[in-house]
Amino acid sequence: MLGKNIIAAVNPDAQQRILLAAHWDSRPFADHDHDKHNHYTPIDGANDGASGVGVLMEIARQMSIQKPNIGVDIILFDLEDYGQHASIDRSINGENTWCLGSQHWARNPHVSSYDAQFGILLDMVGAEGATFGYEYYSNHYAPGIIQKVWKTAASIGYGDIFRKEDGGGVLDDHVFINKYAFIPTIDIIHHSPSTTSGFFEHWHTLEDGIDKISKESLKAVGETVIHVAYLE
Ligand code: AHN
Numbered sequence: 001m002l003g004k005n006i007i008a009a010v011n012p013d014a015q016q017r018i019l020l021a022a023h024w025d026s027r028p029f030a031d032h033d034h035d036k037h038n039h040y041t042p043i044d045g046a047n048d049g050a051s052g053v054g055v056l057m058e059i060a061r062q063m064s065i066q067k068p069n070i071g072v073d074i075i076l077f078d079l080e081d082y083g084q085h086a087s088i089d090r091s092i093n094g095e096n097t098w099c100l101g102s103q104h105w106a107r108n109p110h111v112s113s114y115d116a117q118f119g120i121l122l123d124m125v126g127a128e129g130a131t132f133g134y135e136y137y138s139n140h141y142a143p144g145i146i147q148k149v150w151k152t153a154a155s156i157g158y159g160d161i162f163r164k165e166d167g168g169g170v171l172d173d174h175v176f177i178n179k180y181a182f183i184p185t186i187d188i189i190h191h192s193p194s195t196t197s198g199f200f201e202h203w204h205t206l207e208d209g210i211d212k213i214s215k216e217s218l219k220a221v222g223e224t225v226i227h228v229a230y231l232e
């Protein structure tokens, strides 16, 4: 499988750097669609992946107008959502079929002896009414970054969206950045306790389209992340 990560650098020569990331691929099969005839059809992935990409593209545009003090690397990972089809038993191949772009990058960074102070991953940040809790691996590897981001969100009026509550545990790109690149990295990811998946209602279905995307959710995440970056 050929994958391509897309990487941009703001202030490429700055020593002090942070990393912002999302996945740009979308799931090649709608294996959680309510209609089983769709289980092998690719999804649009407006929320599950593209929402994070959209926020990061606007942050890149803002930073081209007003440069932050620090360096910022924006990485769009490929093959996050290539994980094995839901019809296959999870215990067989399981976890190592997900997040292939980030697994590759974390072991082979684009710059030799790459380092960043911390990283923020955005995943499924565009659903209407999205809320974010303390995702398990984020809080395990990077509790200080969780506190920094959630405090910043509250300070600009997004305390109802960035909630001081448990946010489940998700094997996502940030886990591999923490494990293999040793950069403390959090995942801002919509956690929904009311669905069986724990994700947004239309997760891995053909319903994950642009018509379900909320500008307000994108704005809350984008403003929070850009504030964190400009405060460094
Ligand atoms: C697993 O289900 C193993 N990971 C979910 C990560 C994910 C999927 N993020 C977006 N789509």
Ligand code: ZN
Pocket (backbone or CB within 6 Å): 027, 048, 081, 204
């Ligand atoms: Zn997905």
